[in-house]
Amino acid sequence: MNWDVLLDFSPLADNGDKLLTAFWATIRISLTVAVLSLLIGTLITAMRVSPIRVLRIAGGFYVNTLRNTPLTLVLLFCSLGLSDTLKFKISGTSTVNFFWLAVIGMSFYTAAFIAESLRAGINTVPMGQAEAARAIGLTFTQSLRMVIMPQAFRAVVAPLGSVMIAMIKNTTVVLVASYYEAASLMKDMFEQYGATLPIFIGFAVGFMCLTLPTGFFFGWLAKRMQVAR
Amino acid sequence: MSTVTETKPAPRRAEKPQASVLFDAPGPKARLRHNILTLVAAVAILGIVYVVLARLDKEGQLDGKLWKPFLKGSTWTDFILPGIGGTLKAAFAGAVLALLFGVLFGLGRLSEHRWIRVPAAAVVEFFRAIPLLILIFFVFSGPATIATALNREFPEVSAFAALVIALMLYNGSVLAEIFRAGINSVPRGQSEAAYVIGLRKSGVMRLILIPQATTAMMPAIVSQLVVLLKDSALGWIIGYEDLLNTGYRLIPAQYSNLIPAAIVIALIYIAMNLAISYLATWLEKRSRRSRKTSAKTLGTGLSGEVIPAP
Numbered sequence: 058m059n060w061d062v063l064l065d066f067s068p069l070a071d072n073g074d075k076l077l078t079a080f081w082a083t084i085r086i087s088l089t090v091a092v093l094s095l096l097i098g099t100l101i102t103a104m105r106v107s108p109i110r111v112l113r114i115a116g117g118f119y120v121n122t123l124r125n126t127p128l129t130l131v132l133l134f135c136s137l138g139l140s141d142t143l144k145f146k147i148s149g150t151s152t153v154n155f156f157w158l159a160v161i162g163m164s165f166y167t168a169a170f171i172a173e174s175l176r177a178g179i180n181t182v183p184m185g186q187a188e189a190a191r192a193i194g195l196t197f198t199q200s201l202r203m204v205i206m207p208q209a210f211r212a213v214v215a216p217l218g219s220v221m222i223a224m225i226k227n228t229t230v231v232l233v234a235s236y237y238e239a240a241s242l243m244k245d246m247f248e249q250y251g252a253t254l255p256i257f258i259g260f261a262v263g264f265m266c267l268t269l270p271t272g273f274f275f276g277w278l279a280k281r282m283q284v285a286r
Numbered sequence: 287m288s289t290v291t292e293t294k295p296a297p298r299r300a301e302k303p304q305a306s307v308l309f310d311a312p313g314p315k316a317r318l319r320h321n322i323l324t325l326v327a328a329v330a331i332l333g334i335v336y337v338v339l340a341r342l343d344k345e346g347q348l349d350g351k352l353w354k355p356f357l358k359g360s361t362w363t364d365f366i367l368p369g370i371g372g373t374l375k376a377a378f379a380g381a382v383l384a385l386l387f388g389v390l391f392g393l394g395r396l397s398e399h400r401w402i403r404v405p406a407a408a409v410v411e412f413f414r415a416i417p418l419l420i421l422i423f424f425v426f427s428g429p430a431t432i433a434t435a436l437n438r439e440f441p442e443v444s445a446f447a448a449l450v451i452a453l454m455l456y457n458g459s460v461l462a463e464i465f466r467a468g469i470n471s472v473p474r475g476q477s478e479a480a481y482v483i484g485l486r487k488s489g490v491m492r493l494i495l496i497p498q499a500t501t502a503m504m505p506a507i508v509s510q511l512v513v514l515l516k517d518s519a520l521g522w523i524i525g526y527e528d529l530l531n532t533g534y535r536l537i538p539a540q541y542s543n544l545i546p547a548a549i550v551i552a553l554i555y556i557a558m559n560l561a562i563s564y565l566a567t568w569l570e571k572r573s574r575r576s577r578k579t580s581a582k583t584l585g586t587g588l589s590g591e592v593i594p595a596p
Contacts, residue, residue, distance in 0.1 A: 063432065108306075108316075109320055109324050109327055110324065111324050111328050112327050121556070122552075125512070125516070125556040125563070127516040127519030127520075127555055129523070129530060130519060130530055130548065130555065133522075133530075133534060134548045142544050142545055143341060143545070187306075197309075226418070229418075232523065233522070240417065240420055243420055243423060244423060247423060251431040253428075254428065260420050264417055264420070265416065268415045268416075272415075
């Protein structure tokens with residue numbers, strides 16, 4: 058009997074620096090995607106709530122397309138389709154290129170979910186609030202800035218948090234877009250040492266260190282900012 | 287103004303714009319502005335479409351010969367339909383097992399015994415917090431390694447089994463949370479009244495709470511199933527023969543039509559998911575109308591507190 062596969066944590070200790078690099082890659086891609094997808098998501102939301110019908114239709118089309126396509130397909134399309142077939146290059150260096158291709162795929166995908174939660178947030182603001190704002194003579198920007206946005210933002214915090222957590226977990230899928238991060242390292246370590254329990258636990262804990270604090274932070278923020286109605 | 291005025295309904299103009307939370311009903315000036323913006327937006331969108339098409343054309347991706355395979359019957363019978371079959375098989379098996387797992391652990395978390403509640407919570411929180419992909423990797427190759435090391439024979443885990451088990455553990459944990467939220471959304475008075483008329487714990491759960499909670503959480507469950515169907519595409523990474531694999535690996539390998547294949551496969555996935563989503567919305571509408579439950583309907587994810595992860 059060889060109990061090492063259940064108890065031997067040394068592969069993790071031996072590869073400490075590699076682990077840190079891989080998780081740093083995960084954190085880096087998560088942060089970039091978070092910023093970019095928030096920007097794209099806000100833009101799409103603006104389109105979807107605008108009074109212009111063409112924009113509303115285009116926004117709805119975007120969200121429904123991206124939301125119902127598997128992320129694996131989106132990322133494979135970025136790596137094989139955009140980069141190899143359509144010769145769409147962002148940078149000459151291959152690692153930088155793959156990083157940005159993965160970021161593009163993840164951001165466009167995540168933006169669809171962000172747009173949905175932002176729109177749901179705007180819809181939670183009661184019509185009476187907007188009517189009252191107009192009645193006391195606030196202009197469009199004023200009512201948006203002082204009445205609608207503060208309330209919509211509060212309602213959006215919790216759903217946005219779950220989108221962010223899911224996004225961090227989804228960064229593992231960038232494996233198919235050839236960007237090296239934590240899941241790719243785990244795959245390599247499984248090939249090198251065999252798929253042992255300690256390695257899996259190590260990576261699981263690593264990801265929990267990223268997702269759980271994010272969850273607590275958004276939970277705390279949502280509670281703090283809850284609208285009293 | 288007299289108080290009793292017969293207001294005739296004004297003759298409706300075609301498509302009278304309604305006021306929304308953000309925008310008041312437009313007057314003549316705003317309507318003109320909107321028309322101009324509509325024109326600008328349409329031009330911009332057409333411009334984007336043109337750029338994309340021009341790029342595709344430049345790389346020769348619009349050639350008829352790349353699209354022709356999708357008009358042949360053999361492409362569908364040899365690749366796409368078996369692929370859809372593989373995806374649906376994995377998704378269906380995963381869904382059934384995940385529902386069982388969800389009910390079991392959702393009830394476990396509601397248990398009054400600490401020694402059931404705490405382990406159930408730990409399992410659910412663990413599988414919810416880790417990425418599905420590393421779970422798939424471990425379920426795929428972990429058991430064999432461990433069995434060999436312990437000098438035991440262990441049958442190789444097939445890609446199908448690994449995918450289904452991982453889908454069960456992850457989505458089952460999410461469903462357990464939905465289930466718990468569903469039971470908790472039934473007003474307290476319901477279970478109190480049930481205890482008062484002399485029902486036991488199991489009776490309260492079986493006769494009062496579960497029937498009401500099921501109606502309330504059905505939409506949330508169905509939208510989680512969309513997530514499950516999409517996640518089944520991760521089977522590509524461990525080489526499971528699903529729609530993504532047959533459509534995006536095997537077809538392009540034969541006809542080298544990667545871009546057309548991606549578009550067709552994406553359309554099929556979108557159609558499947560939209561069909562499930564419509565079911566979810568329909569169920570949500572129906573259950574909001576229904577008076578059979580006193581629980582507040584958990585939304586399809588965006589209005590309720592349980593949100594299906596992307």
